Amino acid sequence: MIRVLVVDDEALVRGGFTHILDNADDIEVVAAVAGGQAMQAVRASHPHVVLLDIRMPDVDGLTILADIRRMPDPPVVAMLTTFDADEYVSTALRSGAAGFLLKDTDPEQLPYLVRALAEGGTVLSSKVTRTVVDGYLDKDAHEPAVRLAARLTERERAVLVLMAEGLANTDIGERLHLSTGTVKGHVSAVLNKLQVTSRVQAALIAERAGLLVPSRDEDAG
Structure with a gap:
């Protein structure tokens, strides 16, 4: 429960x-x-x-x-x-x-x-x-976010994108065909490399770094 x-x-x-x-x-x-x-x-x-x-x-x-x-x-x-x-x-x-x-x-x-x-x-x-x-981040934070995101491996970037979508570790594991323990390790590495303490902070850096695909509504706007 x-x-x-x-x-x-x-x-x-x-x-x-x-x-x-x-x-x-x-x-x-x-x-x-x-x-x-x-x-x-x-x-x-x-x-x-x-x-x-x-x-x-x-x-x-x-x-x-x-x-x-x-x-x-x-x-x-x-x-x-x-x-x-x-x-x-x-x-x-x-x-x-x-x-x-x-x-x-x-x-x-x-x-x-x-x-x-x-x-x-x-x-x-x-x-x-x-x-x-x-x-949350300054308007000119694009370049620092890009530099931070560049520290991540390809797998870590994939995990970060799914974190930004709000997925829990078990759901990320299912998407990427990884064990929950492996996902936890990747999440810890992502937070460490991005120098943040929460998944929300990591998600916002992903947004600033341009890692997230805009929704159709945003494209239309």
């Missing part, structure tokens, strides 16, 4: 996420709390995934994220917000958040996204992806 902790200042949001996720056979919401109880709940319930509101009146979500990341074996954290252009996006990702979701995410997609997070994937709401890509 994937153990999930929901942290949000609004009881309605906590209840809605709990109802949706508890209906999945392989997901259990072990606690749903306001920000002030977040760290106590993390230590008591040992979640695999934390869905954390980025803005709360009683405590800053970024502070909670930093506290969680300092734990010896921290859970995966995805930030929640109602804003598709939240100025805290870059800070959250630089601080180690594994994803960024809008609170109006399609309920049918939510269990899938939680599974992806639990398996090591990255999750970015489609509405905020462009904001993240444009704001």
Whole structure:
């Protein structure tokens, strides 16, 4: 079972996420709390995934994220917000958040996204992806990204592209016909060579380096 902790200042949001996720056979919401109880709940319930509101009146979500990341074996954290252009996006990702979701995410997609997070994937709401890509790295970061990507082997670049698509290690292994252990080794090498600490950061470098094929919608635009 994937153990999930929901942290949000609004009881309605906590209840809605709990109802949706508890209906999945392989997901259990072990606690749903306001920000002030977040760290106590993390230590008591040992979640695999934390869905954390980025803005709360009683405590800053970024502070909670930093506290969680300092734990010896921290859970995966995805930030929640109602804003598709939240100025805290870059800070959250630089601080180690594994994803960024809008609170109006399609309920049918939510269990899938939680599974992806639990398996090591990255999750970015489609509405905020462009904001993240444009704001996370400087506008003139193309050349540094290209230089970093050039350090990768052909296999590592293939792994990076699939990481950027949000695939978990098991899914990458199936695509490339590799064992999950081998994929983990490639992922570690990619993060090390790109000098980043998270898969989201690696994915954004891949975007800047031109390794990702634009979608047809982007081509049309």
